[in-house]
Amino acid sequence: MQDQRILDNDDVRVFGSKAVPGRGGNLKIVDPFTFGRETDDGWQIQNSERLKKKLKRTMLLELSRKDAMPDERAKTVRNVWNLNVKDRWRLYRRWLMDVAEEYRRTISLFQEQFEEGAKRLKDIKDLEDLEILKKAHVVGMTTTALQSTANFCNYCDRE
Secondary structure, eight states: OOOEEEEEOOEEEEEOOOOOTTTOTTTEEEEGGGGSSSSSSSBSSSSSSHHHHHHHHHHHHHOOOOOOOHHHHHHHHGGGGGSOOOHHHHHHHHHHHHHHHHHHHHHHHHHHHHHHHHHHHHHHHHHHHHHHHHHOOOOOOOHHHHHHHHHHHSSSSOO
């Protein structure tokens, strides 16, 4: 019988001479990134574009799902390959959620530091403006500028 490929949501499998341990039969896993090229043992995958599209659709579908493995269950996993496909995707989505949460925490810390630095910079610029206003003999400004700097004008001894 000629070699045939079987499309599965889990792996791309090809009947071949090398057996994959734990998979049963004489199936071997094919690297999906070798589509259109020959595999290690000289076999070429047919309809590689169709297979790429199917894998892309499957990945987008799985990544768009919101169900993730509970944290307690994820901590008990010792070997990812012992999980079924559905649980592997749920674990992957848990990992994505954990990484995203860690990034959110890091970003919020940096945001707080940035806001503190921006406030200090504004205070320093305000003090600088105040010193300039105190040393000036004549200060001319529009009414709009006067509103925004009214608290500075209170500290100046000018009329």
